Amino acid sequence: MPGAKEVTADAMIRVTMDGGNQALFASFFRGDPPALATELVDGRWMDGPGEAVVGPAFLAQHRKKVGDRMALAVNGRTLPVTIVGQSMVGDARTLNVSWPTLTVLAPDRRALNYTAVLAPGTDAAAYVKAVKAADPGLYSRAVDSGNTATRTVVSFATVFTVLLTIVAALGVFNTVLLNTRERCRDLGMLKSIGMTPRQVVAMTVTSMAVLGLAAGVVGIPLGMLAHRLIVDHVGVIAFPESMKDVWHASQVFGLALAGVTIAVLGALIPARSAARLTIAKVLHNE
Incomplete structure (x- = not known):
């Protein structure tokens, strides 16, 4: 929509890793790289299928490092994934995965959240109203960019x-x-x-x-x-x-x-x- 500088879509689903029983929560991203992409300590952000970015707690608990491979499974569908980057923060039970991976593991899943970064000078309140008018099924709100x-x-x-x-x-x-x-x-x-x-x-x-x-x-x-x-x-x-x-x-x-x-x-x-x-x-x- 007019005024949106960047738009990122994401969906979170439960997955299992390497044939284990422990449930993990994977966030799949498409569109523009999120703010998380600028907070990498090692490696790079995902740009293709079968790639993931995880936090330090995940690497420590699962004894992984950047460059290692692992298998993610959802409802009997399994796909090997390579860790291509390490983020600054992250829970031991969460990981970030590229969107093409989701299309293989759960092709029927759709995005749950959309994050829009507005261009300078754009009225956030007006943009929120325009989103609600364009799609009443979306719940939109403005978030202060200040930390x-x-x-x-x-x-x-x-x-x-x-x-x-x-x-x-x-x-x-x-x-x-x-x-x-x-x-x-x-x-x-x-x-x-x-x-x-x-x-x-x-x-x-x-x-x-x-x-x-x-x-x-x-x-x-x-x-x-x-x-x-x-x-x-x-x-x-x-x-x-x-x-x-x-x-x-x-x-x-x-x-x-x-x-x-x-x-x-x-x-x-x-x-x-x-x-x-x-x-x-x-x-x-x-």
Whole structure:
């Protein structure tokens, strides 16, 4: 229909694999490649009969890999299928198969769903009304193309990062406060021989800044290693290298600078408090 940029049809039926009794759910696609085709980790999307794309959980549970063959059966009809690609996500009991395979296994089956990607500027509500008018038997609805899940994850990650920054700064604040109280006598002696309040602040903040820099130098590589270990062992999701390549020189430098900044901010208030200590008060406490 006018306004449709891409249209994909699919049908899902139950199949059995390699003569087994376990039921699998196969989705058969025709028309334009679905969004799933752009999320492949290995191999390619289906473009002919007897081809399938599966997820990481399917490969792990059934001990298969891209390039392996398997037999799918529906109501006594059997056809060999080759795994030509691996998708990012996918259940262990689901697989995606090319439409010509369906015409062999179940020639009487028809498409159950149609996904239309609208051209830019097309009114989605008007398109839905046109579909209903053209075929009242179709149930049509507009789906927002925005990735709500991604926005939610990014929002939570941002809030979590802010909270971690505050906790880290409070930890530095507490450490510096205890340190300055333990070193009251030393500070009093230094001030008695001519150290100015500004020099006391500079000394205290600098000592914490060095620790913040050291923490960044040690923590950033550990964080990068932990990130790779986690994303490589999620199990139900296989991330492509392009999605795991998230570390860049400018960002790493920014993270190291953030460690120094947090340390300085956390040490600033206790340092100013230590600078205001008088020699008489220090001696009185002693």
